[in-house]
Amino acid sequence: MEKLKVGIIGTGGISQCHTEGYKAIPELCEVVACCDIDEEKVKKYAARYGIPRWYTDCREMMANEKLDCVSVCTWNSAHKECTIVALDGGANVICEKPMAMNAQEAREMNEAAERNGKLLQVGFVRRFGRDADTVLDFKNAGMIGDIYYAKAQYLRRSGCPGGWFKDKRFSGGGPLIDLGVHVIDLARYLAGNPKPVSAFGCAYDNLGPNRANGGQAAWAVADLDEHPYNVEDFVSALIRFENGFTLQLEASFNLNIPEDHGEVDLFGTKAGIKMDDNVEIYTDFAGKFVNMAPTGRNGFDFTGAFNAEIAGFVNAVLGNAPCRATGEDGEELMKIIDAIYESASKGVSIDIK
Numbered sequence: 001m002e003k004l005k006v007g008i009i010g011t012g013g014i015s016q017c018h019t020e021g022y023k024a025i026p027e028l029c030e031v032v033a034c035c036d037i038d039e040e041k042v043k044k045y046a047a048r049y050g051i052p053r054w055y056t057d058c059r060e061m062m063a064n065e066k067l068d069c070v071s072v073c074t075w076n077s078a079h080k081e082c083t084i085v086a087l088d089g090g091a092n093v094i095c096e097k098p099m100a101m102n103a104q105e106a107r108e109m110n111e112a113a114e115r116n117g118k119l120l121q122v123g124f125v126r127r128f129g130r131d132a133d134t135v136l137d138f139k140n141a142g143m144i145g146d147i148y149y150a151k152a153q154y155l156r157r158s159g160c161p162g163g164w165f166k167d168k169r170f171s172g173g174g175p176l177i178d179l180g181v182h183v184i185d186l187a188r189y190l191a192g193n194p195k196p197v198s199a200f201g202c203a204y205d206n207l208g209p210n211r212a213n214g215g216q217a218a219w220a221v222a223d224l225d226e227h228p229y230n231v232e233d234f235v236s237a238l239i240r241f242e243n244g245f246t247l248q249l250e251a252s253f254n255l256n257i258p259e260d261h262g263e264v265d266l267f268g269t270k271a272g273i274k275m276d277d278n279v280e281i282y283t284d285f286a287g288k289f290v291n292m293a294p295t296g297r298n299g300f301d302f303t304g305a306f307n308a309e310i311a312g313f314v315n316a317v318l319g320n321a322p323c324r325a326t327g328e329d330g331e332e333l334m335k336i337i338d339a340i341y342e343s344a345s346k347g348v349s350i351d352i353k
């Protein structure tokens with residue numbers, strides 16, 4: 001079998017996880033080209049990973065190469081354009097999360113996939129974590145029952161990634177669109193991908209812009225001239241789904257809490273589940289309340305999950321397995337994000353169509 005030819009668009013931080021994911025399955029694919037608007041960066045990247053050709057324009061890359069797969073790893077505002085260029089150029093695409101700046105852009109990306117008959121996967125890496133697999137194993141064994149409520153937290157005390165992440169023109173928003181997407185999607189996935197019907201949200205910017213000037217900010221956020229801090233620093237939301245499932249979300253770049261904290265809690269008719277560093281199950285058995293945890297490590301494993309995500313994408317392209325994080329899932333998520341931002345600005349609950 002001929003190996004799939006892969007290209008990378010955007011050679012920054014997270015693209016390394018994609019390239020390493022492809023390199024972990026050399027029998028199926030090879031990375032033959034990479035592209036970044038920053039020439040120095042893309043040259044170094046190509047040399048570091050032994051990628052034969054590099055480009056500074058993704059149109060040129062698509063015109064010169066015959067690529068089967070493309071990873072889009074640019075900042076958020078370039079996701080739509082690069083994804084559509086890659087799909088129209090004949091490749092299947094995995095685009096990093098958030099899929100786009102808003103649901104309208106996500107729709108246009110899905111339309112490009114449909115008209116080209118290509119796969120568009122979204123980088124919802126949490127779907128590929130061993131914690132998600134463990135929960136699904138218990139759910140599929142009938143232990144959880146129907147999941148009717150969930151709480152998802154992705155909270156940083158002082159963790160704005162800086163750079164373009166804090167600049168709405170490039171990111172589309174703050175911790176909601178950057179961190180919240182991961183855990184909203186994870187909870188929705190584990191609850192069976194129900195359709196969202198409405199959202200009520202509150203967003204704040206009390207701490208971030210001040211901490212960006214120094215103080216105890218742990219992450220570099222100093223380039224305020226190039227990238228102002230004009231996104232929210234904390235968001236809280238309640239999302240309703242058509243099957244009655246509700247999800248409560250909290251996400252922050254800056255919040256006065258003792259330490260960073262990430263957790264997803266799922267509440268089912270037969271058991272509750274807590275996902276943080278491990279997976280725990282709360283149920284009752286033989287007239288007793290029982291708390292259980294599987295042996296071994298079941299928490300989220302960053303490298304393992306990225307490798308599973310990229311292998312999942314390649315196998316979906318090869319027709320060996322269904323895609324586990326579709327463009328449609330990405331678009332549903334963007335509808336939720338849009339509704340939370342609109343709700344936060346108007347102070348009312350927003351219906352999701």
Ligand SMILES: NC(=O)c1ccc[n+]([C@@H]2O[C@H](COP(=O)([O-])OP(=O)(O)OC[C@H]3O[C@@H](n4cnc5c(N)ncnc54)[C@H](O)[C@@H]3O)[C@@H](O)[C@H]2O)c1
Binds near residue numbers: 037041058
């Ligand atoms: N799945 C995860 O856990 C995870 C983690 C971090 C980041 N991300 C996502 O990955 C994406 C990239 O984040 P990052 O931290 O790697 O950012 P980064 O700033 O390190 O890299 C982004 C790169 O994209 C390049 N770029 C921008 N526009 C381009 C274009 N039109 N063509 C080619 N290159 C272009 C930039 O020059 C930069 O090198 C973001 O969407 C982010 O939300 C996902």
